[in-house]
Amino acid sequence: xxxxxxxxxxxxxxxxxxxxxxxxxxxxxxxxxxxxxxxxxxxxxxxxxxxxxxxxxxxxxxxxxxxxxxxxxxxxxxxxxxxxxxxxxxxxxxxxxxxxxxxxxxxxxxxxx
Amino acid sequence: xxxxxxxxxxxxxxxxxxxxxxxxxxxxxxxxxxxxxxxxxxxxxxxxxxxxxxxxxxxxxxxxxxxxxxxxxxxxxxxxxxxxxxxxxxxxxxxxxxxxxxxxxxxxxxx
Numbered sequence: 001x002x003x004x005x006x007x008x009x010x011x012x013x014x015x016x017x018x019x020x021x022x023x024x025x026x027x028x029x030x031x032x033x034x035x036x037x038x039x040x041x042x043x044x045x046x047x048x049x050x051x052x053x054x055x056x057x058x059x060x061x062x063x064x065x066x067x068x069x070x071x072x073x074x075x076x077x078x079x080x081x082x083x084x085x086x087x088x089x090x091x092x093x094x095x096x097x098x099x100x101x102x103x104x105x106x107x108x109x110x111x112x113x
Numbered sequence: 114x115x116x117x118x119x120x121x122x123x124x125x126x127x128x129x130x131x132x133x134x135x136x137x138x139x140x141x142x143x144x145x146x147x148x149x150x151x152x153x154x155x156x157x158x159x160x161x162x163x164x165x166x167x168x169x170x171x172x173x174x175x176x177x178x179x180x181x182x183x184x185x186x187x188x189x190x191x192x193x194x195x196x197x198x199x200x201x202x203x204x205x206x207x208x209x210x211x212x213x214x215x216x217x218x219x220x221x222x223x224x
Binding site for chain 1: 144146153154155156157158161163171203207208209210211212213215216217218
C-alpha cells in the first residue's frame with residue numbers, strides 16, 4: 001500500500017527565512033496531495049493542495065511542488081512569521097479509495113523571532 | 114463553513130469500559146473518517162465510511178468498531194478500553210476526491 005515519508009521531523013528557522021518540508025510517496029497512482037497545518041491544541045486545516053496534473057501551485061507565501069517521476073512533493077514557506085509555527089502534515093490520496101489519504105508523520109516548524 | 118463537531122474534547126475512562134466517541138458534520142458529506150493521532154506517528158486511519166450504514170477498516174481497526182446510522186453522524190466505539198488506546202482521536206469528513214475537514218479532536222485517557 002501507499003507509504004508517505006516526511007522530512008525533517010523538526011525544523012527551526014529565523015523569522016523572515018524560508019522553510020522547506022519534503023515528502024515522498026510510494027504509489028505512482030496517487031493523484032492528490034494535500035498539506036495540513038495543525039497549530040497547538042487545534043484541528044488540522046488544509047493550507048494548500050496539488051493534483052498530479054500540475055507541477056507547482058502557489059498561494060501567497062506558500063507553494064507546493066510535485067515531481068511525479070521521483071514521487072516526491074514539497075511545501076515551501078517564504079518570509080516565515082511566528083504564526084507559521086505549527087505541525088505540518090503532508091498526505092497522498094489512495095488510488096483505490098480516492099477519498100482516503102495516507103498522512104506523513106508530520107514536521108514541527110518553529111519560527112524564531 | 115463546514116462544521117465538524119465531536120462530542121467531547123477530553124475524556125477519562127477506566128480500563129475495560131465501553132467508550133463512545135461521536136462525530137457530527139453539517140455539510141452533507143458522504144465520507145467520514147476516524148483517525149488517531151500520536152506523536153511522531155502522524156494521523157492513522159482507524160475506520161472510514163463512504164455512505165450510511167457502510168464502513169471500511171482503515172490501517173489500525175483492532176479494538177475499535179464504528180456505526181453510521183445517519184449521514185451526518187459517525188460514531189467510534191471502544192468495546193473494552195485499554196491503556197494503549199490513550200490518544201487523540203480526530204474525526205473528519207469530505208466529499209469525494211476533495212479535502213478532508215477535521216473536528217476539534219477528543220483527547221482520551223484510559224487509566
